[in-house]
Amino acid sequence: MKTVALTIDRLIVPASLENADAADFRAYGDLNRLICDEAVGIPDLAPDAAQMLPDWQDDTDSIDLGFVARLEGRIVGMVTMAFAQETDAHAAEVDLLVPAEHWGRGVEQALMERAEEEARARGRSVVQIWSLHRPEEAERMLVPRTGWGRIPAIPLSDLLESRGFVLEQVERNSEFDLRGDAEPQRKALADALAFAGSDYRVVEWMMPTPPELREGFAAVLARLSTDAPSGDMDFAAEHWDADRVVRREARLTAAGQAVSVVAVRHEPTGELVAYNELLIAADRSGVTHQFGTLVSKDHRGHRLGTIVKCANLLRWRELMPLSAVVSTFNAEENRPMLSINEAIGFVPVSYAGAWQKKI
Template sequence: MNTTTAPTITPLIVPASLDASDAAEFLAFGELNRRICDEQVGLPDLAPDAAQMLPDWQDQTDSLDLGFVARIDAEIVGMITLSLALEAEAHAAEIDMLVAEENWGRGIEEALLARAEAEARARGRSVLQLWSLHRPEESERMLVPRTGWGRIPATPLSDLVEAAGFTLEQVERNSEYDLRDDSAPLRSALAEATAFAGAEYRVVAWDMPTPPERREGFAAVLARLSTDAPSGDMDFAEESWDADRVVRREARLLGAGQAVSVVAVEHVPTGELVAYNELLIAADRTGVTHQFGTLVRKDHRGHRLGMIVKSANLLRWRELMPQSTVVSTFNAEENRPMLNINEAVGFIPVSYAGAWQKKL
């Protein structure tokens, strides 16, 4: 039922635990997060639940997370979140709009977007960023990003942000790999890539937490993700990483009962880590596995290191998490080298994301 009643918007309460007396809003946040992904692309497991998100929201050392809850007549009808990198040169606020289909068109999404923009301005941010989800289908109006790579069907959310002055900068492909597939192609691809790379490179692997002697090297390659990964004209600040930040990140990830496998490539002559791949699963080990970071340092590309870390970690994961059936990953449409790897080992597209940006 449509109504013009203006929503009341209040800050999201972050509880000390999900059992706390004030945890209801945050639990609703987790449920709404998954519902939105289900409604938009039929993939609720793309979104983390409340238990997975809470450690991030409790530790604001490396990024600041803010949330706002919209209510009409005491009923929660939508939420919006902002994430702000805390590097001195960071300009952007990343926004996530959470309004279910039944509440769309009541003025709720406009009110939440206005609140997020006002909050970003108040905190000195000059750029707003937002990601929209899209089914892999054609529609009457297809949108092409400024990169020229990929296209997505228009949706109510893309219409909203386009009307609000956002520009579609980039399209990302969400692909899935069936962990029950025959592993022979993976093993063959890994053997070929390892032989091609040669003796200057060797594979190292661990389960989080990262061993102390690896933390500085891992921090250095994690920092490259903000500068070396294709991002179109999205305004991302170069991230500052050290061993302490690695420890904090892993405490947040593992604090929710998640498990993470890391496969990296070490450049033998220098001892530096020059490529890595992470696979993560929630406390429910039967659920969807998410690929987190994957990167090959720019100065070490062309040696098939991407194929090495991807295939080696997928093989490792099949041994570690035999109950998980699928791996989900996002890659920029212009990142053809990584998409070539995905396609070669059996990933198939299941949805798309649009990266939107507005300069204030």
């Protein structure tokens, strides 16, 4: 009987998707969407190859690499890794992409072995990975160490548990219908602005961020890595300055994506203390993704989260009238932000599990 060997090679990062060596990276984009479709029926959770390529080409702030598994020349899975470049970063972030038709043939085990080997070789002591789950009950439900939320066991979670990963956190993926009645957001915004008072002023722009706002925006972006609830996930505090803001926005807008930012400035200090980002791909009729949203710890309790979310959603309806839905992820223990989402009209559509293993 003929034995077919599994081969695992580095994913080539092409200079352009039109290049002769870009086939695997284009396949990566397709596979990413297929995995999201199989897992939760929402392929648009995943960016396509064109959206991901600029980030992979710039290693300044995070190094991305991937491995491609093949059987008889056919791609049967991939694993990708991201290494934050902060000097005190301990973790390697992993994404395992093995479609259902190839699961259970040893592909997933081989790719995870390769990822953990690479993490060790690069001096990382922690491996992190996320799993996607449908909003349904199952015979075995998993509860994270935070105690907030629960997800149904799936083959990926079984694999991770068998390899010593711990479920640290559950995130809720919610969607908002942009074609519904906007009056509830208008009222919520008006009420929140009145509650916050004159010390807080709304500032809004489309990326790229104006030069005079970059340092202030860098400061509030840095807080996302420290102020956002993350359970016991090992995330290094990110270091931001105006140059890093410019690099990030060049990556985000390189593939024709558009990003609207609504922030709140604290007038007595001049600091930006809250922000919300909405992003859409070059296809302006597609799904909108809510990226970062944060209210600085020192300024919570003034309804600033409601202000930035509602103001950006209302602004987005005018900027991108063809987009029908906004998708966002929030930690289940982040009850203040989830309460805002629920009041605005977001509804849960899937969940994600955040897993971690010390190596």
